[in-house]
Amino acid sequence: MGAEERSVDPAIKGLLKVSQSYETVWDRLDSQTPHCKFGLQGVCCRNCIMGPCRISQKTKFGVCGANEDTIVARNVVRAIAAGVAAHSDHARAVAILLAEIASGENQDYRIADPEKLKAVAGRLGLETQKELLVLAKEVAGVAMEDFGRQAEEALKFLKSYVPPQRLKRWQELEKNLYKQTAKKMGILPRNIDREIAESLHRTTMGVDHDPLSLLLQGVRTSLADGWGGSLMATELQDIIFGTPRVRAISTNLGVLSADKVNIVIHGHEPILSEKIVEMASHPEMERLAHEVGAEGINVVGICCTGNEILMRQGVPVAGNELHQEMAILTGAVEAMVVDVQCIYPALGKLAKCFHTKFISTSDRAKFPESLHIQFEEKNADEVARKIIETAIKAFPLRNKNQVNIPNHTSEAIVGFSNEALIDLLGGSLTPLIEAMISGDIKGVVGIVGCNNPKVKHDYHHTTLTQELIKRDILVIGTGCWAIAAAKAGLMRLQTQEISGPGLKKVCKALKIPPVIHMGSCVDCSRMLNLAGALAGYLKSDISDLPLVGSAPEWTTEKAMAIGTYFIASGIPVHLWPIPPVTGSQTVVKMLTEDINQSTK
Ligand code: BF8
Ligand code: SF4
Structure with a gap:
């Protein structure tokens, strides 16, 4: 693969041309290609030492008797659990830091945003008229309880942030599934660490073999991320380091x-x-x-x-x-x-x-x-x-x-926390909702996730973004997508000019680009929160809104967790490359039809 095929970024193309003697991720991908097809389809299992086993036309069962549905579903759940573990362990570190600041044990950090602290405390149902450090201790305490509570009730963070219609939808789904199948299958996460541990327990040799039951545990674990760990990381980081405000930066x-x-x-x-x-x-x-x-x-x-x-x-x-x-x-x-x-x-x-x-x-x-x-x-x-x-x-x-510093930089307008966005809208979501109702904005797509050398670097991120804004669809997002869009110059005001007429009109009035940087991957929770706020404003459910998620160059297990909690929250999701699930038609159907349907 030559430099031209590897990336759309001129800085990278130039560097790769003059640095051919150094091994990079693309060279290692070449030497790993073609990839093992059992792995690509998700039908290999190494969960016990009677294996490793792989399913094919010739060998339809692993040594223990597990079929392709069990093996693919188990692998999906393990990937989700690993992604959730990453985001949530990040959140744990922030919660511990907040507790240490509150107790005076840590003097090297401080609370940068007392207003956000009060807002989060209020959301969690705490009395906010207290001394700041006392309040910080209580908020950190609620966060830590969500990692350690043993009762069957749902996460406090989730219950405090998710719109009521969505919460009800999940509760009904749990009840109906029990009625229909006579099997208890939970969706609401109880404790972040517990869901990760239970996912590992259920997927070890000889435990859960029912693909639906397994995938629903994957859903539950992912919700412990989206409305749990990631949300907590975002909120507590805003308290300690400040809530982002709109500003211009340089990239590349x-x-x-x-x-x-x-x-x-x-x-x-x-x-x-x-x-x-x-x-x-x-x-x-x-x-x-x-x-x-x-x-x-x-x-x-x-x-x-x-x-x-x-x-x-x-x-x-x-x-x-x-x-x-x-x-x-x-x-x-x-x-x-x-x-x-x-x-x-x-x-x-x-x-x-x-x-x-x-x-x-x-x-x-x-x-x-x-x-x-x-x-x-x-x-x-x-x-x-x-x-x-x-x-x-x-x-x-x-x-x-x-020394060979590519002479490539791009300016970008960034810093769109929900607080900053609402300020720009004049204090409420009304202008955004009116623009959606009038059809000026036809919908909102959240693009997230990584780069993957299997995909031409940033190509899907940038082309998908441009095609969407041309069609009057506002694009918001996080992670490596956000950096791709910033580098490509899509987060400048000039991008209004390549947007569809409705989106252009709205963005000009608000003086914002049509492509919105909402932060890091844990900040996908900002998008969930925005979706929740829009639904709350309209007294409807998130699934009633014209929202879609995409991770068009995904790589990590964290992206799998994000995709799953978006779907479970009522937002359809597109992923590329294809996740390793095609070895089980049952799992493909459950992921692309059944779970989508039942979370609508
Ligand atoms: O958490 S987008 S490659 S940097 S996983 Fe990683 Fe993917 Fe980038 Fe951030 Ni998110
Ligand atoms: Fe093989 Fe079953 Fe062991 Fe997996 S759990 S390696 S399918 S025997």
Whole structure:
């Protein structure tokens, strides 16, 4: 596959042409192709050591007797559970941090948005006329209970945020399923950790073999993410770091500086990235950078942690998932600092070809050939300083002959939290609803998810977005899609001009682009919340609204979790590449027809 076929991004195409001697994700994909067809169809099972088993025309059952329906469904549930675990473990870290701030145990962080704290507390039904830190402790307590409660009742966060019609729909569905099948099958999540654990329990050898029962547990687990872990991560992060406001930022690899110490932060949790951004602007750090001949320190993001600091601090973003190796290939990165999720283990080896320090920081994520600097929330200032000093020390080792920063940047308007959006609309959702009722806006599509080298990088993200806005469909979204759209210039006001007439009229009046950046992947909860608010305003259910979700270049198990909770919340979803389910016609039918129908 040549550079032209790999990406639509000119920065990447240019870099790939001059960096052919370095191995990248596309080369490794080539050497893995063709992929095992059992894996692609989802019909292989390694859940016990009588196997591994795979189902074909010749061998219709695994050693234990499991058929393709059981095996495919089990694999789907395991993938969802893993995705939910990632988002929710992220949320747990934020909840613990909020509790530590409240108790005074952590002095390195503070509450940046007291108004949001009160709003979240109010939503959770707490009395809000209290001292701030007392309230913070109570909110953190509710969050932690949602991880640990053993009762059969649904998550407090879910019950407090989901529109009543949707909650009723799920309760009815649980009852009807029991009546129709005489089997108890729950949909409402009770405790985030419990649903993940139960998914693993049910899918281990010899437990749940009924594809419907399995898939519904997948639905329940995904709801513990969308209306649980991810929602909690977004809300609590807004409290600690501030609710995003609309602002303009720069994107793509051209944001790297030829003269400054470049620090790229990659991963997911703003607990690390916010601190690096804060400490990098400290005069002492600036002074140290000047001492080694640099003109300062330039912090940029990649992937979702990039989205977090872009939304709240206006930090430039160097790129999305497929940019992580590309950033190192520029030869201008002093440190690639990572925490958790979507970080290729290939980065350590690649960084060794340059002066780049590949710095891992999380006790949950260690990498071959990384320099590990353990991040401690309670000692965050000091650790951040150490990381930045390590980057500064690498600057004199930069080989000028190896430097190749693509001259590509794009401006984007970002920072659309629901609060910012409602402010722009003049304080209520009325203008948006009126535009939808009049037909100026024909619908809203939320595009999310990753890059995948199996898909030409950013091609589906950008073409799908453009085709939708041409048809008067407002596009909102998060994650690597949002970075793709920003890089392609689709988040500028000029994009109004390529929109359909109705959407153009609305966006001009509101002075917004027709393509809206709502944040990182945990911020898909902002979209759910927006959908819930629209439904609440109209006293209807989310499934009554003209909303669709898409992940057109998805990669990770987290995207599987997101797709599932969107569907379960009443929003139809499109995924590409095809998920590994085609080995079971029963599961395909359940996912594409039955679950869609029953959650409508
Ligand atoms: O959580 S979009 S590749 S960076 S998984 Fe990862 Fe996918 Fe990017 Fe963010 Ni989301
Ligand atoms: Fe094979 Fe059944 Fe074991 Fe899976 S659980 S590996 S299908 S024997």
